[in-house]
Amino acid sequence: MNEKTKGMSQTRLVFTHLRAAIVGGRLLPDAKLNIAALAEELDVSAGAVREGLAMLEAESLVVSEPARGFRVSPISEPELEDLVQARIEIEKLCLAEAIRHGGLEWEGRVVSAHHRLSRLAELQHELPQTLLSEDWTTAHAEFHHALVSGCPNGWLLRMHLMLYQQSERYRQLSAPLGGDQRDVRGEHQALVDAVLSKDVQAAQALITEHLQTTGRLLVEGLRAQAPKAAKRRA
Template sequence: MLFSRRSSDNETVVAMLASAIRRDISFGVLCPDEKLKIEALRQRYGGSNHSMRETLRMLVAEGMVEATNQRGFRVTSATEDDLADILMMRLEVEKLALERAIAHGGVDWEAQIVAAHHQMMRAENQLNQAPDDATALGWDEACRGYIMALVSACGSPRLIEMTGRFYDQSRRFRLARLREGRIDFDARRDRQEALKAAVMERDTKRALRLLEEDTQADLSG
């Protein structure tokens, strides 16, 4: 039990560190290609050498951080080519997952989508009323929750995991567009309502088209 408790405590610390560093990468506090030194990160975020290394390995697996010659770490680059590649992967994975979810999802799945959509719209209203880093992050998390709800009935844990991973990798591009005032919330709201309706009607072709349009508009429209 003692070893189990220590393992559980370490996992909690790593999860908290990963959340903080992931957030700062997403907001550009930690810049693309910036070197990540263990001691400097510990002074900034806390944790031990071991927990920080575990955190960085987790973020490497997510694609947020890169290992450099197995001797150090840096923030993953964020070029236009990176964005194009991430967008391509997001669309391939999300469309496959959504297609399967529409085919297999039941009433509980539909209820989950309605609830996640409501939460996303509420977060969007809070962001528009009081735009700051906290409401921006809350909105982005709610948008992620909606995507994850859409694909949750796909029947493949790996597809669901990949959906979350590529969403996370695209997050900093999306938040950058938000900071620059390049997201049209009225148009986005219309697309999301149409996407929800298409999913509920099990109109797969229309749902996939709307998902693609919305993802492209959020990241590169």
């Protein structure tokens, strides 16, 4: 492995490790990111850490300030509301394009992802309502990505992925499942039925309602977590 390839591999390691920690809620909002400490922890160069952090900043997962370095991006209720609105619009566009252009392979991905998510949802009911299993979380992401994967527009898909990751970060920090307030499995099934029926209007209406409900629960979770966050900062 030459030095250039080694440097790229180290940068990707930093980027992947920190993105997973931030999106998964293990690195909390506003947490300081010490370059020297991260380089030692991950056994990489300080330059690789800086490059990885710059990539994360491009995805709005970290922020940098002159003379203060990098920190995990903060969260707020207004930002969450903007995020939900943006995600709805992008996901509607992606779904419409996927329905218009997706073929049998796309339909197969949707059915397969939904089947796996449904089976894991049965196991999820055995966990406390405030705990999301890692397998369910992964399957949920794969399901939403499968729904739009028939979209041929790469820019829309990249925006979809970025917005999904940001939403997932909020969900992991507040972890609301909705409990008796919603039928998530029913919502997912309705989405599958609409896209397989090639009903663009129905699919867009369903994804709008689905994400609005999720957004409302995330706001409630964020408000519930606010006292704990304030206590941590004190």
